[in-house]
Amino acid sequence: MALSRRGLLAGALATTTSIALAACGDGSSSADEGADAKTLTLWHYEGPTSAMGVAWNKAIEIFKRKHPGVEVKFEEKSFEQIQQNAQMILNSDSAPDIMEYNKGNATAGLLSKQGLLTDLSDQFGKYGWDKLLSGSLQTTAKYDDDGIMGSGRFFGVPNYGEYVMVYYNKALFDKYEIAVPTTFDQFTAAMDTFVKNKVTPLAVGGAEYPAQQIFYELALAKADRAFVDDYQLYKNKVDFNGPVISYGAQAFADWVSKGYLGKDSAGIKAEDMGVSWEQGKFPILISGSWWYGRFVNEVKNFEWGTFLFPGNTLHPGSSGNLWVVPQKSRAKSLAYDFIDITMSPEVQNLLGNSGGVPVAADPAAITDAKNKELIENFTKLTSSDGLAFYPDWPAPGYYDVLVAGVQGLINGSKTPQAFRDEIAKPYQENLADLGK
Incomplete structure (x- = not known):
């Protein structure tokens, strides 16, 4: 979880830890990443009135304006559904093009180790996500060959804390x-x-x-x-x-x-x-x-x-859950574009004003006193190295x-x-x- 749009919220979330970026793509070209796909299938498990649900609905709206010929097939799943069935689903032809997934060694790390997730390292540099996420937030986005977080290649993008x-x-x-x-x-x-x-x-x-x-x-x-x-x-x-x-x-x-x-x-x-x-x-x-x-x-x-x-x-x-792109996604280019929209100032500021903890918002754009308190408490944790991840990750x-x-x-x-x-x-x- 890092907050830093051109350095604005980064001070709140940045830590002195720097993590080396492993820029290693999955070898796919734009031609076989579904740039011309006409459907984007998206799964997440945030309720429509939650901060993330509100912000991501806005992202879908923006995506549709940018891609008028593309249908967005959104399916809201429960946390338990995805937690328990992701391995089986991503190994099948019914995998979505993009989905929200839990971060950590036992979840995103395991799927990355099994080759079920797309390596996003090239996209991190191309879209500038590496500049928006401090080292502490990048910890949960990258995994080594054993599926252990904190080093290796990027397999997910967190856009909230x-x-x-x-x-x-x-x-x-x-x-x-x-x-x-x-x-x-x-x-x-x-x-x-x-x-x-x-x-x-x-x-x-x-x-x-x-x-x-x-x-x-x-x-x-x-x-x-x-x-x-x-x-x-x-x-x-x-x-x-x-x-x-x-x-x-x-x-x-x-x-x-x-x-x-x-x-x-x-x-x-x-x-x-x-x-x-x-x-x-x-x-x-x-x-x-x-x-x-x-x-x-x-x-x-x-x-x-x-x-x-x-x-x-x-x-x-920690950082919030990750946007991941399944290896079997048929619309990877569209998935990358959707992720980038969720990192945009418009969506990040909406997330902050809806009661979420954005990673790339303008602090001056967060107007509600309660929401400022939420982000300030998170700042206390990140500035003191107080995030201990979750007990079920190992x-x-x-x-x-x-x-x-x-x-x-x-x-x-x-x-x-x-x-x-x-x-x-x-x-x-x-x-x-x-x-x-």
Whole structure:
């Protein structure tokens, strides 16, 4: 996630890390990249009222004006559909021409290693995307021959940033005279107050991604950058019985026992979690900035705000998901043009004013105070090297492993030790497969 249109938001997101650009194309010529195609098939999983959905609808509109003879076949998929079926789909003739895909070793990295994604290195230089994305944001866009992020060739383009934060219902905080917490102890004290008043503090979806983000936030309370590099980039061995993961697992189990989240949340999906918070049923939701624009548009019955997870210097977050071009795309040139439109000032500024975190917007064009706050908090993280990526990135299939593991902590079927053992095994097996 980098913000820098001609240096405007780059200062917010740039880091001192520089990553060498490997300019190695896939050897295709424009003639066989579908420059004359009459259809562009596009998949993504952002809701139409989300910041990304709003911005990308505008991009489709601009694309149609630029290519009046081309039909855009847009299909909205769920995150789960693409997460679970991408490998099979991209190996078939029903692959789309361009799609949104999750970044990280276990997802985009795995597909790049399998030869299912188009190498975009030449396009990065041709369109100037390398100038718009700082080193920290390029980390998730490039992968080596083993599918490990951070070096090698470009296989995706992120055009927004994201991070996990705490959303809170101001009306419920005021009702129980709770101040916005600035320390971890104040945060747990606030949740204790809600529990004493028979209010479950946290809206949680355990059937999908949000619950594991809470576990990771708790683990990161005891982590430093060296741990993140070891866990995500395999720089050194990770001890799953060490202080970081042990604390995260135990603290999460403690939160369940204290009533901070309901045991029924093990079966709740992310969408249902978000809707329940929008309806004012829970005072707190811990999840990503991708909800922000939607909440701006849909929460009408109470005032709300956000804050970073108290006490942490590291938080789940990264560049946003990637635009990838499947190797079997029949309209690669059109796909590149669509990606470039999403990086344009018009679309990037709209993204920022719709509650998203753009990578190439003009700060002066972001007019809403809440949206400025969103981007400023992201700036705090990037300027302090505070993005720790996501817990499910290190190994193929690890997302499902973590979902099942955290569900066990929620419903009490697994102890913290059993949880640690369960998530350690596939992680270590992946390292063995990589010869590490």
